Amino acid sequence: MARKGKEVLNALDAAKTQMYHFTAIVIAGMGFFTDAYDLFSISLVTKLLGRIYYHVDGSKKPGTLPPNVAAAVNGVAFCGTLAGQLFFGWLGDKLGRKKVYGITLMVMVLCSLGSGLSFGHSSNGAMATLCFFRFWLGFGIGGDYPLSATIMSEYANKKTRGAFIAAVFAMQGFGILAGGIVSLIVSSAFDHAFDAPTYEVDPVGSTVPQADYVWRIVLMFGAIPALLTYYWRMKMPETARYTALVARNTKQAAADMSKVLQVDLIAEEDPQSNPSSSKTNSFGLFSKEFARRHGLHLVGTTTTWLLLDIAYYSSNLFQKDIYSAIGWIPAAETMNAIHEVYTVSRAQTLIALCGTVPGYWFTVALIDYLGRFFIQLMGFIFMTVFMFALAIPYDHWRHRDNRIGFLIMYSLTMFFANFGPNATTFVVPAEIFPARLRSTCHGISAASGKAGAIVGAFGFLYAAQSTDPKKTDAGYPPGIGVRNSLLMLGGVNFLGIVFTLLVPESKGKSLEELSREHEEQIGGGGGGDGTEIMDVANSGRTVPV
Template sequence: MARNQLGVLNALDAAKTQWYHFTAIVIAGMGFFTDAYDLFSISLITRLLGRIYYHVDGHPKPGTLPPNVAAAVNGVAFCGTLAGQLFFGWLGDKLGRKRVYGLTLMLMVVCSIASGLSFGKSPKGVMATLCFFRFWLGFGIGGDYPLSATIMSEYANKKTRGAFVSAVFAMQGFGILAGGIVALIVSAAFDHAYSAPSYSVDPVGSTVPEADYIWRIILMFGAMPALLTYYWRMRMPETARYTALVARNAKQAASDMSKVLQVDLEAEEEKVEKIGTNSTNNFGLFTKEFARRHGLHLLGTTTTWFLLDIAYYSSNLFQKDIFSAIGWIPKAETMSATREVWRVAKAQTLIALCGTVPGYWFTVAFIDIIGRFTIQLMGFFFMTVFMFALAIPYHHWKSNHAGFLIMYSLTFFFANFGPNATTFVVPAEIFPARLRSTCHGISAAAGKAGAIVGAFGFLYAAQSTDPEKTDAGYPPGIGVKNALYVLAGINCLGMVFTFLVPESKGKSLEELTGENEGDGDEIEIPQASTTQTVPV
């Protein structure tokens, strides 16, 4: 067991896996379920928005969102998320993790509902209202990243901390899957011609009046899981590491964790006071000492997350465009609006089932066995391999949809059994408690900057090189094939910057950060079912 450690923190590090661990995973994880649902459900309905609000009467083809509107609808939530990660990450270190935790959740609930109720007298008005609410939805989602990661890492024991933190993040996979399933159910329910022979052959690509309800219901459903866990989130005590190491309240830390661990813990006020007066551990974020100790670590976590999200969000948000490019989804004019939503949702649900969800849980199973560094390096490597495997024989996949599904699913599998999970876990472990939430927020914000590049860049880059084949209003791009080459190159860079990130497997948080240095003895942690005093 660890030496030179506060008894309450040693108790957390050495605690056996208990019910409270799983409770914390579910409470924090439902926030990420909601995050993923809200961020990625927009890709299911963008074509429908174009049909409803930008269809030209008498024109044979269904409407599409203008380039600037499509970019705004897809990317504005990421702008809000970036801002929220920075703000709430900083606030989590200033006010405490718990105090701002409920605020982010309620913001997500309110803005999910408001997004579905977007109003306006014109198409521009509806889109402007939608973008406004999705920005603030993203702002709330942004706060969930540093707070959930920090809370889970500070609650977990050191042997299975990686699995617990990555399990919280793995709820994203279920959120993406739920988005596809909800879209399938809602679109099928509103499709009055579902069983008609002419169902998929409509020369004008009809849009039934009820189609306006489809996208609204899909967006509003995102409020449900977050709302259901609000009460339990508010009942979680503040983490002992924040209370003891940042707030310097030894009694409260011991009291809170005694209830959680079901053991008696003594308040170590003198030791907490000694840690607080230790000048070697009081450096700030913008100091030479921080740069010396953690500068390269922060560079590593920000760059790898930035590069990963360019590739990951480009692939995830624009699946429908890639599917259309290879002919997996028929042209819009051959389908009704509800059918198109159903086809896009079906394709994305299959990808989630085959690659996204399994990848997350492989990380949960192996992160504390083979380590964060190995998983991240391996993930970037195989993402590169499978991006090239899609790009090089690109035209072959137009006649081999099953093979494309397998290759495309594997890119998501190794993103999630790879850097998409580890970039979330590591920043919650390697920085000091008083800066942990802030540094995680900075790292996550760098990721969302990458997502913004992916959302806006891929939208234009994936357009055909032939001006006559681009979507209405879009300039020529480099084509999907060349865009895949670019993404493969980005993944290669991710492998390089992974070498800046330290391995944190099996170490206590204080051992990684150099905090809590002082005199202390090893302690034995009693079983959770008994009530004993932990000697200091």
């Protein structure tokens, strides 16, 4: 690496925390706010969709989504997200982070609106249209994962990098909370405005025609924060690390960094910043050299994210089923359709407020002190303990007097998911891989996580059904029950403990040291001997800013 390139990267690592760091957190974080809102808001309205589109005339029971439709509505966005993470992760390394960043946001805006405007001549037609738009919504969301993480890691200094990346991801908690609040407001407004009767009074009238507006408004609201963020994303410059290490334009990197981070570097053309000056940094993702250096790291980031999302998304998407099983949410027959949305939203908002959101920000506050490895290992351990504590004495928790205890334990499970692997699995892949493969590897790791979310969304839907066919919802085969499902999720979390051992600690190290790009440059003959470059990577010397 030439001297000018080293100065740029060292200045990034040593830069004091400035206003633009917080601006970047908000710009990238609003994407994650929207991601979480869009992904989790569907769980608040799925029961309403069943009542509106699948009620059988003359039936004494509220309508429910058929199992295949429920699985599709809940899980299709994750399929799109997985595809988007792989595609946009790869594209972010090929074209640059900035060029791709705005595309993902516009896809999210258009498909959020499209989801709320879903149409069809029949119930299945309307749900098919909804699934179409939610797949492409997920595709846009998928691109946000590797790009936001990579951009934030490449802007940040090494002292507070973990907190900055975690803060971007923590906006997901506010997105989940916002979904519950918006749903509460909309359902409450419609419930009082149209004064729908209870189900016992009028089975058909309990679902007023205006209920169809509720789910549409809730889903379409996700377009607003994404649209507000678009302008600022377009004004962000390309990250200096991409420009210097991948595009090999240290002059532009220095100029861009000087504008946004108030760093004075002379933007001179460096004759040695030439792609041909280093041949050892040309190995690709599927090469033996990558497997030797980063193969186990990629196995660690993919498996831990996979296992975490099986448990995390199962718990989040089907909170309403767990609450119903323990009797916290009244039976559907006792509520009108809109009030049922209100009740489910209130329960999910309470859990988000007490467990989910605080967990994210504990990670932000402590990740650069405790380290990524410790927080991830601790999170998986506590998730395992609390899942088993809920599952083994499950009959005890179902008793009316013990429901508060169940909710406390469940909130703690969510807390340690977020003050644990849900945050660290996002942070670490953005730090430990080379710049030219960073977005791709983060996309692969995240896609593995979404494969876990798909398992959670489709698998838990069936597994959590009652073991008694007579007590199983219409159309669902008998499952293993909520208790055994919680036991399985506890086992999944235990495997997360094991595979965390493959994930390296990245606290306090530069991205180039973690990815071993400083070693690559030694063999490239770029502007100095190997000793000098190693000293730069490991010394405590800083560049004044």
